[in-house]
Amino acid sequence: MRHVAGGGHIVVAMGNAEDRNVSGRTEIIKPVDVKPVVDSLSQFVVTTDSVVVTVRLSTTQRARRIAIDWGDDQYDTIWVRPGLPVDLHTHPQDDPLPEGTYEFRHAYELPQGGLPFMRTFLVHVENADGSDDLRLKTVRLVPRFRVIQYRAYLYLLEPCDLFDSSSELTIKQSVAGETVRVWHWEPNSSFYPVSTVLEGSQFAVELTTETDLNAPEYTEDVTVSFHFDESDWGPDQSGRHSSTISRYGLPDRAGEDVDAIVHVDKSIGGGCEIRLHYDREATLIRPMPSSGSGWPVFEAARA
Incomplete structure (x- = not known):
């Protein structure tokens, strides 16, 4: 089979030379229009x-x-x-x-x-x-995550003073270096541990996994701290717990619990231990419309 171009058409000669001489048949295939690509x-x-x-x-x-x-x-x-x-x-x-x-x-x-x-x-x-x-x-x-830290629970495991069954504790919560909550707790009991809930200690932050320090989406890791002061008798005593919400490994933090023992030390008159517990949860932010909202959307052109 031989293709011959001419006259704006493609002429295809069919069969062998003898057939063509006898019949003289040819088939003409017209070109298909190519759709123009435009900026519309x-x-x-x-x-x-x-x-x-x-x-x-x-x-x-x-x-x-x-x-x-x-x-x-x-x-x-x-x-x-x-x-x-x-x-x-x-x-x-x-x-x-x-x-x-x-x-x-x-x-x-x-x-x-x-x-x-x-x-x-x-x-x-x-x-x-x-x-x-x-x-x-x-x-x-750049993936964006919402991290929720739920409210914290405290368990005072023992009195903070050797000669007094009561304690006067001031607890400060800091997020990213800023004090956001302060509580005053005065447990007085002959039976330990004694527990309480830090109402209002829950909060949420948004982090991205951006690694470029100069990118507008870049976010710093967030440090969360609880500082404990006990001052009901003798020299003040204090203890501290800190943890970091890191932008690394966020997809693996669907659920995370933190359980720590804080030592409240005192040079004279004893000291005590406080158990601190709270949960965290990280979820991927997907700013999509809810199902059934009619996406995609259309706005008519203005006359």
Whole structure:
């Protein structure tokens, strides 16, 4: 078989030379029109937050279809304007997507280790006139976590003074170097341990796994401290417990409990031990709309 180009058509000679001489048959294959790739968007904005990417695009003409290949085997395709009911038993109108602004969101899976990661996705707008608008975009995502430290429990294991069954304890809680709570506790009992709850000691912080010190998403590790002072008799005595909420290893901290013994030392007249217990929980922040919220969304173009 031989291909001969000429006259804007592809001429394909069929069969052997003898057949062609006898029949003189040829088959002409007309070229298929190639869809033009155009710049038909007045707005194409991509933003990221934690593991979520948001694409906001504004069309300048009617479109038949808008599709996004997110690069992780997930796809979003619309051919009917968001917010309209879809009847699968009828054919969509010829140009179902009017001129306007369309917004899509997609949440990527957290990679192993939870460190910042890169993703590439493709946006394809198929316009009503047959042209295509293609946008290939690579983004860097910085996972963001919310860490909750639940309220703390105290267990005084023994009196803080040798000659007195009561104790006067002042407890200060500091987060990132700032005192956030102060409590005064006066346990008086002949039976130990004595327990109490530090109401209001719970708090929440947000951390990212960004490693670039100059990046706007970078967050410092958070140090949490409890300082104990006992001053009911003789020289004051004190003890301290500190722990760090680190941005490293956050995906592995779905549940974490801290149990520590704090030694409240006193040079004269004894000392005591306090058991301190609290729980922490780290969850990945995924700023996605709730199910059934009608995502993607559409805003009609202004007249």
